[in-house]
Amino acid sequence: MTKTPIGRKLGQKVKKGKLKASSRRWLERHINDPYVQRAKLEGYRARAAFKLLEIDEKHQILKGARRIIDLGAAPGSWSQIAAKVTNSTEEDIRVAAIDFLEVVPIPGVKILQMDFLDPEAPAKLIEAVGGTPNLVISDMAAPTTGHQKTDHLRTMHLCEVAAYFAVEVLAEGGHFLAKTFQGGTERDLLNMLKQNFRQVLHIKPASSRSESVEMFLLAKGFKGRRVMQEEAAEEHEETL
Ligand SMILES: C[S@@+](CC[C@H](N)C(=O)[O-])C[C@H]1O[C@@H](n2cnc3c(N)ncnc32)[C@H](O)[C@@H]1O
Numbered sequence: 688m689t690k691t692p693i694g695r696k697l698g699q700k701v702k703k704g705k706l707k708a709s710s711r712r713w714l715e716r717h718i719n720d721p722y723v724q725r726a727k728l729e730g731y732r733a734r735a736a737f738k739l740l741e742i743d744e745k746h747q748i749l750k751g752a753r754r755i756i757d758l759g760a761a762p763g764s765w766s767q768i769a770a771k772v773t774n775s776t777e778e779d780i781r782v783a784a785i786d787f788l789e790v791v792p793i794p795g796v797k798i799l800q801m802d803f804l805d806p807e808a809p810a811k812l813i814e815a816v817g818g819t820p821n822l823v824i825s826d827m828a829a830p831t832t833g834h835q836k837t838d839h840l841r842t843m844h845l846c847e848v849a850a851y852f853a854v855e856v857l858a859e860g861g862h863f864l865a866k867t868f869q870g871g872t873e874r875d876l877l878n879m880l881k882q883n884f885r886q887v888l889h890i891k892p893a894s895s896r897s898e899s900v901e902m903f904l905l906a907k908g909f910k911g912r913r914v915m916q917e918e919a920a921e922e923h924e925e926t927l
Contacts, residue, residue, distance in 0.1 A: 722894050726764065732791075735826055736764035737894035738903070739864075746890075746905060748862045753781065754820040756812050756856070758803050758849050758865075759827030760784035763793050769824070770795035783815035803827065803845070809852055821861035825849040828866060828901075839900075843871050846904065850876055854883050859911035867904045880906045 706714065717723055722734035729736075743749045755769040766784045775781035775795030784790065785799045785808060792798065797815040801808055827849065829841030846865045853863035863884070872889070880887045885908030895901050 731764040731767060732762040733764040734894065736768060738826075738892045739765050739768055739824065741892040741894055742864065742890055742903060742905065746907065748822060748864060748905070748907070752822040754816050754818050755782045755822045755824065756816055756820045757782065757784040757796075758823070758825035758852075759786055759845070760796075760798065761786040761788040761790045763790045763796075765824055765826055766790070766793050766796045766798075769822075780815070780817050783812050783817075783820075785812060804848060809855070812852075813856055819858040820856055821858040823849065823853040823857060823861070823863045825863075825865040839868055839871060842866065842868065843873065846871075847873065847876050850880060850904075850906070853906070854879075854909070854912075857909045859909055861909040863904075863906040863909070865904050867902050869900045869902050871900075871902075872904055880904075883910055884908055885910065 720734065722737050726732070726734045726736055731737075739749075749768070749772045752769070752772055755773055757766045757769055760766045763784070766782060769775070769782040769784075770793055773781035773795075777794055780795060780797050782796045783799065784793075784796050785801060785803050787800065787802045789800055790798045797817075799808070799811055799815060801811070825846065827842070827845040829838055829845060831838050846867045849865050850863060853861075857863065863880075867889070869891075877887065884906035887904070887906045890903045890905055891901075892903065895903075
């Protein structure tokens, strides 16, 4: 049995008892997950922290981030990282986060407890972040209903709304990162992102469980709203 840096053994079994077999399997996987143990050791609220850090290691999206909006933030590990990289403080807030679940306060992060799909959410987020963000990150996943296709479609919808929000709020040169599913990103959404960003790619970080169909969509280098308007005008002229 391997020992982890915090002295916990990997490969532990949970005794058969009152737990349902599926819950026991989940618990076993959780306590034996090296990323869960690393998150504890490094003070992150969730193993999800390593997905963002891994993506950043390869694609450098956090370097130079001055203001960040974090969508679907609970329990808060991405916001913890965002506050650190932007040097956000209570006196000078540079990170705004939203989740309909409660998030235990994080110094330097303005947390909104509301549904991102609420029509008032975009304006509240922009006000909360205190200036033009150059990074929008979304780890939003719709609450599971047990019906895989429904869950999938709902999460894809969140990804799409987040993408349209990003092109409305980002500073030129900014980046957008969002959770999506393997093969799930709609062609129209991809085209819209390709029109507005210099580079668009799908990523599966090693810390994302291999059995999960989760992927991340990264759009780098926002071309700016002036480019968007010019391209829209050109397209309009071509169709006349
Ligand atoms: C995978 S968790 C995010 C983990 C987070 N990135 C972290 O590092 O701690 C996904 C979150 O998305 C939130 N979420 C899903 N739909 C949402 C919506 N419509 N509005 C706000 N939050 C939403 C869920 O409540 C959940 O907390």
